[in-house]
Each structure stands twice: as structure tokens, then as C-alpha cells.
Amino acid sequence: MTTATQIRQHSSSDELQGAAVAVRDVLKTYPHPDGGTFNAVDGLTFSVRPGEVFGILGPNGAGKSTTLEIIEGLQGPTSGATSVLGLDSQREKTAMKTRIGVQLQASSYFEFLTLEELLQLFGSFYPHSVPAQQLLDKVGLLDKRKALVGQLSGGQAQRFSIVAAMVNDPDVVFLDEPTTGLDPQARRNLWELVRGINDGDGKTVVLTTHYMEEAEQLSHRVAIVDSGRLQALDTPAGLISSLATDHSVVFSSARPIATDGLNTLPGVATVRNRVNGAHTYELSTRSPKETVPALFQMASIRRFEVDDLTVHAPTLEDVFLNITGRRLRD
Ligand SMILES: Nc1ncnc2c1ncn2[C@@H]1O[C@H](COP(=O)(O)OP(=O)(O)OP(=O)(O)O)[C@@H](O)[C@H]1O
């Protein structure tokens, strides 16, 4: 089993050497709808380590899919180069393609073939392939082997699209927004599937997402991309701790509390309050360990109630907001 720690230990100073995926100075220029051109990918450089789940996080139009397509050899960069397992995505495309798995959007499958037939067909494109039934079994779709993609639920179709990327038993799997449009339960099931592909089957996974939680939960490292540029790259914990953002302590009280008193609690930087049936207070603090006990002490002395207390640590969402100046989804 590969853990994040092992991956970190595995990392060498020479990042691009021995990388599962290497992206160097990639620029992709497209015609602009208003005339002229623009850079959809604007000088990206990063590498993915073997055994890693690597998340590319960014808003709509950030250049995530374009970057994946360039790495997969589906389109060429305007300049720069990419490689997978040392094989150049353009010059050694044929050899590279036997080593990678590419998830297609479920809607783009032939609608007249069954799941089993589709997997057999895809498998026939490769010198070595995994038996269709084994793949379907892996994602709990064996009983649907005679079904058409159009007869699957959203979550099932998405699981199928992932397993279809595994027909050639690839070393590196690319998933472009694997859980978009799924409900939270189906999303969690898919996370388990992706973890299994990584931990259990030992495959390197590169995925794009615009769900913060997904990037945080699944990825060993996350690249934040905005306007085709790399804004940050680190482990989720590293990204969060690099951010000098405070925790927030939120509680409510049946009656109003003097905010100037709350301001004096240890660690507290700012106090916000809102009235929503009860009076809710949000203390931003760099030290919840000191703030919370002091808050209860103050409550017993000044005789106010502290209800529904929660402490929120900064999240990737805060990192994103801090770096790009906006929320991922407005
Ligand atoms: N073939 C194309 N011709 C012109 N512009 C394109 C083309 N493909 C993508 N673009 C533009 O390039 C930019 C990056 O698109 P891309 O699909 O890579 O974004 P993305 O990060 O995958 O977004 P999303 O989260 O919506 O999938 C967008 O502004 C898009 O409109």
C-alpha cells in the first residue's frame, strides 16, 4: 500500500526525473472568440510522482481538461512538452498509450453496445487487456453486463467510465472530473473506487476536480490552477498550513453578549455576530485551544449560555480564496 508519507519520501530533488507525469513549460494558445488568441494553458510546469493521487483543482475554464488532453497526447501543446513514465506524449504516443488509462465522459460511448461488449471492444485495441467481467465485477456492475450505458444510473455510468479506463491495466490513470453531477453518496462511493485503484492496484491517478472536498480527501498533492497557470502545489495539509488563516469558533447564545468582552479572549482577532433566531458569534482565532476554555470561563462568570459550539479549521476553500481572491464556485 502506498501512503502519502511514502510518496513524500520517494520524492527526489530532481522532480522531473523518474516522474510518472512530467509537464514542462506547457503553453496552449487558442483563438479567442472575440478575435486574437489567448493562452488556455499559460506556462504550466509540474510533475506527478509514481504512486500518487494528484489532483488538479481549478474553476471552469482554468485549463484543466486542456492540460490533461495534452498529457494524454490527444492534442499537442503550442509549446512545451509533457511525458508519462518518461515517454513523450507526442513523439512516443503509441508506446505511451499502452501505459495510460483515459476516462471518457459516459455520454460519449456507443449507445448500441452492452457494457461487456464495450469493454471487450476497448480491450481489443491493446496488446494486453483485462477481461471485461473482471472489470465489471470490480465496480459492482457484473449484473449489468448486458445493459447499455443509457440504462445506468449516474453513479453507475461514472463507475463504468472509470473502469473503462482500466481495460489495458494502465500504470497511470487520468480522470477528468470523475464525480461531477453525482450526489454526495455516489461521490463517496467513487472516492473509494479511486482509492482502490491507487492503494490496491498501485496505479498513479491524475484527476481534475472543482470540488474542494474531493481534492482534499483524495489527493496526496493538489495543484491549484487558475487561468492556465499554476497557483500553488502541495499536499492539502501543506497548502492549508501555509495559509496564515485563523480558525473560527462559532457558537450561539439565547441573549446578546457584549462583543467587546469576546474581543479580549486569548487568541481572538475579530468577532462577528449575526442574529438568526439566536445570537450567533464567530470568533476568528489563531489559538482555539486557548480561546475555547477562556470562553466557557467568561460564560460562567458573566452568566451567558454557549450553545452549539463548533470550531472550524481552515480548508482548501480558504486556500483557494486566499490565492485567487475568489471562491471556486461563486
Ligand atoms: N478547442 C478549443 N478552442 C478554443 N478554446 C478552447 C478550446 N478548448 C477549450 N477552450 C477554452 O480554453 C479554456 C480552458 O478550457 P478547459 O476545457 O481546459 O477548462 P477546464 O479547466 O477543463 O474547465 P471545466 O472545469 O469547465 O471543465 C476555456 O476558456 C475554454 O473555453
Ligand SMILES: [Mg+2]
Ligand atoms: Mg474540463
